[in-house]
Amino acid sequence: MIGPDTLRTERLVLRRPTEEDRAFWVRLHRDPALYTHAPWAMAESDEVASAWFDGVLATWAEQGFGYHVAQDADSGSPLGVGGLRPQDGGELNLAYRFSVESHGQGLARQAARTWGDTGLEAVS
Numbered sequence: 496m497i498g499p500d501t502l503r504t505e506r507l508v509l510r511r512p513t514e515e516d517r518a519f520w521v522r523l524h525r526d527p528a529l530y531t532h533a534p535w536a537m538a539e540s541d542e543v544a545s546a547w548f549d550g551v552l553a554t555w556a557e558q559g560f561g562y563h564v565a566q567d568a569d570s571g572s573p574l575g576v577g578g579l580r581p582q583d584g585g586e587l588n589l590a591y592r593f594s595v596e597s598h599g600q601g602l603a604r605q606a607a608r609t610w611g612d613t614g615l616e617a618v619s
């Protein structure tokens with residue numbers, strides 16, 4: 496196992512996703528404003544984005560780690576998703592997507608450092 500279900504940073508709670516997060520996941524992965532530099536990478540439909548979320552839940556069930564939901568530590572509002580996920584060949588992929596409203600605040604950087612540190616600690 497790479498890390499715990501919940502990680503904390505100064506301003507974020509990074510927690511294991513639940514079924515209740517599906518709509519948020521789909522909304523993020525269908526927002527064209529988040530794909531201006533890679534429009535081809537956006538989920539083609541809500542159904543495709545939802546299937547991606549099924550994969551996230553399956554990874555947690557099978558591997559004991561995966562992408563988290565990033566919440567504001569004070570309000571609990573979801574701001575983004577991301578983390579480490581195993582890829583074919585055994586590599587770990589670090590990925591994240593934060594809502595447009597949360598851009599420019601250093602939150603993705605803070606989360607990515609925590610996910611990276613957790614992954615490095617697990618393989619040391």
